[in-house]
Amino acid sequence: MTSLEGWDSAIELHPRVCDDRRSEVRVYEACGRARATTWASTVVSVSTLYERVGGQPFFDALVDRFYEGVAGDPILRPLYPDELADPKRHLALFLGQYWGGPPTYGDERGHPRLRMRHAPFEIGLAERDAWLRHMTDAVGASDAPPDARVELVEYFEMASRSLINSR
Numbered sequence: 001m002t003s004l005e006g007w008d009s010a011i012e013l014h015p016r017v018c019d020d021r022r023s024e025v026r027v028y029e030a031c032g033r034a035r036a037t038t039w040a041s042t043v044v045s046v047s048t049l050y051e052r053v054g055g056q057p058f059f060d061a062l063v064d065r066f067y068e069g070v071a072g073d074p075i076l077r078p079l080y081p082d083e084l085a086d087p088k089r090h091l092a093l094f095l096g097q098y099w100g101g102p103p104t105y106g107d108e109r110g111h112p113r114l115r116m117r118h119a120p121f122e123i124g125l126a127e128r129d130a131w132l133r134h135m136t137d138a139v140g141a142s143d144a145p146p147d148a149r150v151e152l153v154e155y156f157e158m159a160s161r162s163l164i165n166s167r
Helices: 056-071 083-097 104-109 114-118 125-140 144-161
Strands: 017-018 025-031 033-038
Touching: 017 083, 056 083, 056 125, 083 104, 104 114
Parallel strands: none
Antiparallel strands: 017 025, 025 033
């Protein structure tokens, strides 16, 4: 099995035919790296981060750890409803789907529309930093492999920056 690290769940392989006069090969471009394979002998198998970390139970546990931090945070707690069961479920399902799991989140809630869903809340640097700290702590406490931890934290850094809507 070949893993194409760094790809998100929407993967496209672009075959190109090379004529090197010795043999025909198909080249698959993957994140700037080329991999040549013979026409009919190789199937590229891609594992998602969802699969590598153990599926939905990993994301459920990650979100539980994250919300343990949120529950006692004076900056973040006021942004959440009194009852946290629904937000926890939504986040866990979103993350599972984003990283290659089943489309349960989309089936139940439609397109994520992260910026729109977060627009009613004032999110500045303090809120972003607090959120990212709790999420990074949750990732760090997880049993995810090191490469998966890096991917997760990089995504959370990017996503949290994109939701800042206040100075």
